[in-house]
Amino acid sequence: MTVNDDLYEGVINGDNEAVAALTAQAMAEGLRADDLLSRVLIPAMTEVGQRFERQEFFVPDMLIAARAMQAGVNVLRPHLTAAGVKPIGTVVMGTVAGDLHDIGKNLVIMMLEGTGFRVVDLGVDVSADKFVAAVREHKPQLVAMSALLTTTMMTMKVSIEALKKAGLRDQVKVMVGGAPVTRKFADDVGADIYGADASSAARKAKEAVAAL
Numbered sequence: 001m002t003v004n005d006d007l008y009e010g011v012i013n014g015d016n017e018a019v020a021a022l023t024a025q026a027m028a029e030g031l032r033a034d035d036l037l038s039r040v041l042i043p044a045m046t047e048v049g050q051r052f053e054r055q056e057f058f059v060p061d062m063l064i065a066a067r068a069m070q071a072g073v074n075v076l077r078p079h080l081t082a083a084g085v086k087p088i089g090t091v092v093m094g095t096v097a098g099d100l101h102d103i104g105k106n107l108v109i110m111m112l113e114g115t116g117f118r119v120v121d122l123g124v125d126v127s128a129d130k131f132v133a134a135v136r137e138h139k140p141q142l143v144a145m146s147a148l149l150t151t152t153m154m155t156m157k158v159s160i161e162a163l164k165k166a167g168l169r170d171q172v173k174v175m176v177g178g179a180p181v182t183r184k185f186a187d188d189v190g191a192d193i194y195g196a197d198a199s200s201a202a203r204k205a206k207e208a209v210a211a212l
């Protein structure tokens with residue numbers, strides 16, 4: 001077993017302490033934070049989802065795996081975010097109404113911060129009204145919405161319509177993502193940017209503000 005194998009198993013088994021220690025060990029051995037995320041931690045969560053689908057795992061198992069993943073992410077955070085640089089723009093981000101999944105959102109935020117954005121994190125279960133109010137208050141260049149459930153992804157459209165109704169849609173670019181979201185879905189709901197993962201989200205956000 002390598003450190004990566006142990007780390008993978010640690011997330012699946014929800015072993016917070018082992019995950020934090022093994023992540024720190026892997027970093028000390030010279031592995032890159034984004035590689036650890038994309039090759040070990042995220043695939044482990046994918047496996048957790050597959051076990052849930054096969055009914056080998058239940059909601060509490062997903063929850064303890066999510067906590068263990070977070071323990072690893074906390075160790076990686078300083079390596080992924082840039083401190084003390086002048087922001088290249090502001091992003092308002094949240095997980096949409098009815099949806100409590102926040103691991104992906106938090107990773108996107110870390111990568112955005114690492115790219116130089118100031119991010120206003122609205123948390124989870126964010127209503128259309130809350131997105132509208134945050135755009136009024138923080139005047140971001142970008143609004144980013146995350147959804148993990150097929151039942152909540154349609155509320156992205158509701159939030160985009162609410163921005164239109166409030167007369168704010170032309171002032172911001174809207175970026176959407178999350179496991180069930182596709183390029184086509186993003187187009188259908190009237191978003192400007194689709195990102196499949198946290199690093200492409202950060203790259204596309206940077207390109208979008210550069211083009212303003």
Ligand code: B12
Pocket residue numbers: 042045046047048049050052053059060062063066098099100101102103104105107108144145146147148149150151175176177178179180194195196197198199201
């Ligand atoms: C952990 C987890 C939970 C945890 C969440 C803990 C937390 N704090 O987030 C808990 C236990 C709370 C949970 C609850 C539920 N869950 Co859940 N959960 C998962 C699981 C296993 C992992 C999600 C995750 O964190 N993945 C890792 C992250 C890094 O990936 P990600 O979120 O996709 O994010 C990446 C990209 O999508 C992208 N991205 C994400 N957001 C954004 C936003 C933008 C703007 C951009 C550009 C990119 C982007 O970048 C990220 C990093 O690369 C998934 C299975 C899976 N593999 O997706 C199921 C899953 C999402 N859950 C599912 C279900 C059914 C539920 C429940 C309904 C279960 C129940 N019966 O109660 C509840 C719903 C609760 C609610 N109202 O939200 C289903 C959804 C099915 C569907 N098609 O709708 C899944 C797919 C499991 C399955 N295979 O059936 N869950």
